[in-house]
Amino acid sequence: MEEQSIPCTPRTAQACKKIPVTVITSVKHSKHSNGRKMINEYVKERKINQGSYGRVVLYRNSNDGIPYAIKVVCKSRLRKLRITQSETAMTDVLREVSILKTLEHPNIINLVEVIDDQKSDYMYMVLEYVESSCMSNISETKGQIDETTARRYFKDVIAGLIYLHHHNIVHGDIKPENLLVTTSGRVKIVDFSFGHAFEDGNDGLLRCPGTPAFTAPECCSDTVYHGKAADTWAVGVTLYFMVVGCCPFLADSAPETYDKIVNGPLSLPEELNPDLKDLLQGLLCKDPTQRITLNSAAEHPWMVKEGGPVPINCI
DSSP states (O other): EEEEOOOOOOTOOOOOOSSEEEEOOOOEEOOOSSSSSETTTEEEEEEEEESSSEEEEEETTTOOEEEEEEEEHHHHHHHHSSSSOOBHHHHHHHHHHHHHHTOOTBBBOOOEEEETTSSSSEEEEEEEEEOOEHHHHHHHSSSSHHHHHHHHHHHHHHHHHHHHHHHEOOSSSSSSSGGEEEEEEEEOOOOOTOOOOOOOOOOOOOOOOOOOOGOOGSSSSSOOEHHHHHHHHHHHHHHHHHSSSSOSSSSSSSSHHHHHHHOOOOOTTSSSSSHHHHHHHHHSSSSTTSSSSSSHHHHHHHHHHHTSSSSOOOO
């Protein structure tokens, strides 16, 4: 089995993993002694979830017993799925791999290995596995999240997003479904299918972000917008979802949702903490030039009220 370790090549403000992601260029399908299917040394256990680009399956390394979440994508199918005039869904997946190869942060999911055999129609992204629930499931089960818990979760999201933006990376699809809450109560950002990396600090984008209800107003027209500011809006919608239990701008169709985002007023429950209201108003400011920055959000009175400031690690 051919194995290649691809080091990260730092560019301006580029992140770099201490342990490079391993790239395996050959894949072997077999069966374990227990009858379960194997991919190389990984034994299949169960499906975790299904996304639009592929499925995520729990595998266990037969050598050391460590579990991994492996994202399985069908290359030929994604190459046929056109996203823009010049890009396909496979472009998104390759961009996601390229981004994750550089990232190492406690609040971002860790990519360990990529298995990509040119003779196989499938590519496998071997990711760390964490016992967790996505934030949307927690809200569906328990309703709105209490303020203290929401603050703790939100600090982790802000810490991870500040790290990304410091290294000129935009996530592009921040939402509760892409935030895993571990059994220890920590949050990890996942799914970089809509992510973009910028070498020169210019975060101008034209393609609309991933999910309508979390789309910033400036992204609702066919004009260039700043990806970092759009991420900040999406994180504001996410905080609103956590503490209120629903999205602030939502309708029956995507066009109607976009219209509400652009033209509808922000409605905040009367009973919300005044500091929390102020933070939400700053994050959900429709003018991106007046929107609060992530660094300012990290120092906001509501954020530092319990447990001190956001632990920021941009190294």
